[in-house]
Structure formats: structure tokens, C-alpha cells
Amino acid sequence: MELRAQETETASFMSVAGQNRGVVGAIELRDLILARPDALVEDLMHDPMLITATDPEESAARRVVDANVIATAVVDSDHLLSHRESCAQH
Numbered sequence: 001m002e003l004r005a006q007e008t009e010t011a012s013f014m015s016v017a018g019q020n021r022g023v024v025g026a027i028e029l030r031d032l033i034l035a036r037p038d039a040l041v042e043d044l045m046h047d048p049m050l051i052t053a054t055d056p057e058e059s060a061a062r063r064v065v066d067a068n069v070i071a072t073a074v075v076d077s078d079h080l081l082s083h084r085e086s087c088a089q090h
Contacts (some may be wrong), residue, residue, distance in 0.1 A: 015073040016045055019078040023048050023073050050075050053082050 012029040025045030035044055049072045051060040064072055074082045 013046075013049075013072065014069050015048060015081060016041060017081045023050060023075055023079060023081050048073055048081065052077065071079070 013026040014029060014032070015023050016025040018024045024043075027041065028042045028046065030038060031044050046074050049063070049067055049069065050056040050070055051063065051075055053076050060074075064070075076082050
């Protein structure tokens, strides 16, 4: 599993939400797989790429493709987690 995680080209991120569903960061799945068992989530987090629910669909999809990620968090106007947006890459 570790070797495959190291070879991955497309990034898979998981959103990290606080108690109020506010997105506080993102963790790359590869970093999570390769992390030491005693690693803290906050040490693995990156700044999240967020798309708001009101963003035009085409521009939101373009941002996902340009960032070379499979999916990203979709938030409402208060930056609370709404759902995940995925985009098939061709």
C-alpha cells in the first residue's frame, strides 16, 4: 500500500471539518497512509481548496481539474461543509 501511495499522480484529499462543520483543512490521502501512527491530523493538514455552493459549475469543475485532484469540499456562504464535488478527468 505504501509503494502505491508514493507513486500516485492524482491527489486525493479528505476535508477536515471542525465541530461546527467548518472546513479547517485538508489531508492528502497519501500523507495519511504514509503517516506515523502517532501523527496528529493538524500536522498533516494543508490549506483546503474550497468551492462554494454558489460557484458556477463549469468554473468549479475547472478548478478541480487544474488542481489535479479528484474531489474537493463544497461549502456554503459561511464556509460550512456542504458536500464534496468530484470531477471525472479525461
